[in-house]
Amino acid sequence: MTTTYNCTSTEQLAEGLEHAQRAISENKCVVFPTDTVYGIAADAFSPQAVTLLLASKGRSRAMPPPVLIPRINALDGLATDVSADARRLAEAFWPGGLTLILHAQPSLDWDLGETKGTVALRMPADEIAQELLTLTGPLAVSSANRTGRPAAQTGAEAREQLAESVEVYLEGGFRPLEGSEAVPSTIVDATGPVLRVVRQGAVSLEQLREQVPGVLGLGEAAPAEDAAMPGPDDRLSADGSPADDDGAPVSDGPSAASGDSAAATDA
Template sequence: MTTSYDCADADQRAAGLEHAQRAIREHKCVVLPTDTVYGIAADAFSPQAVTLLLAAKGRGRTMPPPVLIPRLNALDGLATDVPAEARRLAEAFWPGGLTLILHAQPSLDWDLGETKGTVALRLPADDVAQDLLTLTGPLAVSSANRTGQPAAQSAAGAEAQLAESVEVYLEGGHRPVDGSEAEPSTIVDATALPLRVVRQGAISLERLREVVPGVLGAGEAEPAMNETPDSGPATPDETPDSGPATSDETSRN
């Protein structure tokens, strides 16, 4: 049975987080706020849960969801061969609207879809999201909407689209909190050097270059080794669906 909790109320927030943790453990989906838009989340290490997440959105395995993490040091547990430049971006912009595509740790037992051996990671700057991630560990999270529809900016908006496919809705008010329009995270491909933006979003190219001057912008020339269509990593399913150069969130996320 679907239940919604108002996280502005301390008691409901505690009950909602407990219910959401239980739902994740039972391989079900939940909706939570992030600093960009609302996301639909599932256990990243449960193929069954990830399949339910993609089905709820009406997506296939070719659009794998990114993974939200609770703290920066989770980066090395989920990714390998992390370039120093990517680490500098993470240290500068996490928590926040930056998603990094990295080589996934080969020993991890998960199935996020057709990722080509990569994983898209983000640490969100949202208290409710961080509280849930602390309880559950890494979550596969995509924007809380049906494919082709606007990304939800409230739990109520998400429920109008996703209905009973989600066990728990955590309502945290409008996202972004300043009331602005939905803006996706910026996605940076860090599987090869130089780093390159594959979707411009909340973090501008100028800000990225203040930390790593050699970051390539979306559409700029790439190294010859990346020119063939099959050589790049899978672009994550990130927030929102309407963002350029990708299929969906991550905001999420």
């Protein structure tokens, strides 16, 4: 039975986290707040659970969900060939609104969809999210909305869209905390020799370049010797443009996730 917990109450938060941990272990989905928007989560290592997550959103395996992690040292357990530049960005902006696309560890027993050997990782800066991830370990997480509809900014909004497909809703109030606009995480492709932004969001290009001056912005050409190297096109929309969580083309700013836009964000 679907249950909502008011996590502004210490008692309900504890009960909700316990129920959510149990639901994840049973290959069910849960919804919880992050520092960007609300996310729908499933066990990243359970193909059955990931399939349920995608079905709940009404999307295909062609756009695999990102994975949220509880601590930065989980990076090397889930990704391989992590460059010094990618590690520098993680150390600077995790926890926070930065998603890194990396080469997935080939030995891991998981099936997130058509990843083509990549994984998108993020460490959220939200207490409830951190508490849940500490209990469960890495989770496959997507924005808590039906494909093509705005990302949920409260647990109630998520439940209106996802209904009984989710076992547990952890209601933590409006997200993001600092304002009314749902700003997605910035996504950086770190699979090649030069890092490049494939979606602008919470972390600006200027902030990224303070840490790694050579980061390429949207639409900027790679150095000639790297231009022929393809990026992880499984995370692009059908026309090859940078894609959001649901595969819809993303605009050059964070407004792609707000207002009347049909684009959704990742969590």
